[in-house]
Amino acid sequence: MARRGQGRSGGAHAAPGAQRRRDPRRTAQGIISVLAEVAREVDGAVQRPPTRPTVRTKFQVVALLVREERARVMADDALTAVRRGEELKRLDGVATMLARTAARDTSLLELLADDARVSDAARAFKASVMRAGGLEPPEVPSPVAPTAPVLSASTQVVPRSVVSRQLANPFLAPDFAAAAERTPTRARRLAGWELLEPLFRSFERAATGAPACMALPDPRPVSVPRGRDLMPHQAQVVTATARGHRTFLLADEPGLGKTAQALLAAQAADAYPLLVVVPNVVKANWAHEVALWTPSRRSTVVHGDGDRMDGFADVVIVNYELLDRHVGWLGDLGFRGMVIDEAHFIKNRTSQRSQHVIALSERIRARVARPLLMALTGTPLINDIEDFRAIWQFLGWIDNTVPLGALQTALENTGLTPADAGFSAAARASVIDMGIVRRRKTDVVADIPARRLADLVVELDGAAGRSVRAAQSALVERLVERYRMALEMRTGGATVDGIHHELVRRVAAAELKDSSSKAGGENVFTMVRRIGQAKAGLAADYAAQLARNVGKVVFFAKHVDVMDQAEQIFAGRGIRYASIRGDQTPRVREKNIAAFVDDPDVSIVVCSLTAAGVGLNLQVASNLVLAELSWTHAEQTQAIDRIHRIGQTEPVTAWRIIAAQTIDSRIAELIDGKSGLAARALDGAREEDVSSSTTVQLDTLVGLLTDALVSGAVA
Structure with missing residues (x-):
């Protein structure tokens, strides 16, 4: 870090854009004192939870400046060893204070990661702290919008079933209304105003303490498969979709049925084919939920290069990690809706997964006038609101620089500018009305049972999954062989129509007895343990x-x-x-x-x-x-x-x-x-x-053997 004025030779060797100092003696005292003062302020605020976004910003800025000042002190040849030791000791004191603060709220540690995002608000506060400490902030270059990911032809694949679908439907029906939807709204009154930063800050300045949630209509009856029950708060979102709402940031707490709401909303909007992007752990569960809630719709899960996927399915499910391989054909398939699960996965706009998700959304919106776009996340909204910048962009509410379409119109209709006192409250309400839905369990306690068992279906991949499936196949083959031998002994080789269910149960009981008495070999107990290890x-x-x-x-x-x-x-x-x-x-x-x-x-x-x-x-x-x-x-x-x-x-x-x-x-x-x-x-x-473990174990083996005999899958 170069200094301004006399006092150090060799200043020409300072790195370009380095911080410049106003008074070397005053600054050495000043910046550390300012950092200590802000650190004490942050520590006091964290002791009065919850930790607000402004406090998190101050914590991150102090930590960054402590790191930078330590590097400067270590590299400053003009300092004596005694002076250097004094400054490092004072910096250690500030760092210790930050560590104590982070121990009170461990979520602050995320702000210290190498890849932690530094918001515009943090940069502005950092500049003010530096000036207060006698430093001149470096010039900040104009922000550069994230560039679209460059797709390598060598990594892109097109599954054969997708090619078949494209050949069967070479022309997608045009949606002429889409062009009208993309026509930008003229920002007459707000022209020239910076709007995105005030929009994000409005969620802090105008926070009411209640969850951010749009006004939802009274629930209307929703057709669901026999044996399924839709709770009133779930039906509200489906009803809103049926009435024409098409963008949702659905941030209900886990356990409130976001998956069912999304699938039934897609059915209400006829948003097929539907693209669903999810974490790998819940891919199989989404396919399971499609079968439960919309059984008339076929789903397919994309694995690897997509060799086993169904290109003609109504719902295509893919995990974030595979987007770079499949984003090309996904953008051309003609989706009329898109859902992203655990949407906080895209909070870093510069990451490739975020850029792929946003690019797919833009291609869908370019082709379809009012597609269904849903971002699902259980993460609380009011943490660092800028984490939702990429999600708002996915939903089409904003682009890199300005609000779009309906949101821009809503801001114009407030009659306010960011300089007006009531702008934050009006802006926050405008964004929420775009489709933010947040309900907590305590908010809908009357809707949901006091205790609920929710199955999460997962698919076992890799060597562990192959080992489990091989062991289960071996167990089934052994059961079938025992059954055939027993049947032949009983009938003398005569042909028997149908399945001898009493014999099936006896064979299963014999297998269970052997499994309980023998220490080695594959059996129903080792199978269950293998599955547990794989899960x-x-x-x-x-x-x-x-x-x-x-x-x-x-x-x-x-x-x-x-x-x-x-x-x-x-x-x-x-x-x-x-x-x-x-x-x-x-x-x-x-x-x-x-x-x-x-x-x-x-x-x-x-x-x-x-x-x-x-x-x-x-x-x-x-x-x-x-x-x-x-x-x-x-x-x-x-x-x-x-x-x-x-x-x-x-x-x-x-x-x-x-x-x-x-x-x-x-x-x-x-x-x-x-x-x-x-x-x-x-x-x-x-x-x-009374149910016992033995009856469940026996019935499990009976079911395995019966299914194998019915399907004839085992030769």
Whole structure:
């Protein structure tokens, strides 16, 4: 960092654009004193939660300037060793103060990451702090809009089924209204005003303390498949879509059914074909939800190069990581709607995934006048509102520099400018009316059951998934072979029509007995354990997402290796957790429970299903992840009852992780089907009616064998 004026030779060697000093002696004192003063102000504010965006900005700026000033001091040859030591000691004092502050609110640590975004507001505040400390801020170049990603022909693929669809439909029907929708609104009164920054700041300046949520219509009856129930708050979004609303930032808390709302909104808007972009962990679950809520619509999931996808499907599901490979044909397929799940994944506008998502949205909006665009996220809106810049751009509310279309018109109609006192409140309301929907569990507590079991279907990829499927195939082949041998012995080789169901059950019982008595070999028990190991990473990933969105989460698993794997993932992501296991002493157990219940920084407790299924009170959480399935409904219920108990003030959601195309699905169905038997047992049902682990294990094998015989899949 070069100095201004006399006092240091060799100033010509300073880096271009380096900071210039006004008075070397005054500045050495001044900047550090200013940083210490701001750091004390931030620490005081963090002790009065919640931490507001302005406080977060000040924390980040002080940390950046401490880092820059330390580098300057270390590189300044004009300083004596004593003087350098004094300045470094003072900087260490400021850094210690920042560390203490971050310990009070660990979310502040995200602002120190190398890739943390520095907002325009942070740059402006940094300049003011530097001037107060006697430094002249460097000239800031004009902002450059993110450039569209350059697509390499070598990485782009076009699945064969997509080519078939394009050949079958070589011309997309033109939508002449789309051109009118893209005609820019003339900003007559607001011409020349900078509007985006005031829009973002309005969510801080005009915050009311209540969740940001547009006015929604009274719910109207929505047609849903038999056995499905739509809650009133979900029906409100579908009703708004049916009445013509087409852009939503749906930020309901996890557990309030955002997926169902999006799929039924697409049905109400006839937004097919529909593109759904999601994290990899929930790809299979979206396909599962399509089948549940809109069974008349076909879905397809894109894996790898898309060799197994259905190019003629109504709903195309792809994960963010594959967009760079498929963005070309996705932009040409003719989608009339697009949904992005966990939309905070695109908060960094300069990332390739964000640019791909925005580019696809722009291509859809260029072709369709009023497409359905939905961004789903459970992350609270009022954290750093600029994180939503890319989401607003995806929705077509803004571009890189100005508000667009309906939002620009709404701002014009306020009759205000950013210089007017009421602009922030009016601007915030204008953005919310564009389609921000945020409901918390406590807001709709009358709509939802006190406890809810939600299945999250995941697909097992990689070597672990192949190993599970191979083991299940081997188990089925053995069952079929045992059945055929038994049938031949019974009939003497005579042909038998249909399936001998009594014999199927006897074969399954024999297999179960052998599995229980033999230590080695593949059997139904090792299969379930393999599945648990393969699901561990996916379950931990989802628990981490929940912890970020809603706070404390209870994570249950049956096997120690699944718990170990989950804890490694949490530790690798910097998530603090507690652990409750069967081999702990009572003292350690109580210490870990207290850490989860009392320490706000401990986000997750990892529990053994057998060791922690009873005798615990974890009602500080209202979300629970069941990483592995139980063999009985009672064991599952006991786990859920750790948080669903007297004193719980929020509805409880238990997220059950189920591996697609494995016996996991069958076990879940059997557990649910036998729950009524368990309930009747409490009211005096006969002993043989009560569900047991043995009956579930036996029925699982019976189902596997029956399905194989019906399908004839095994030769």
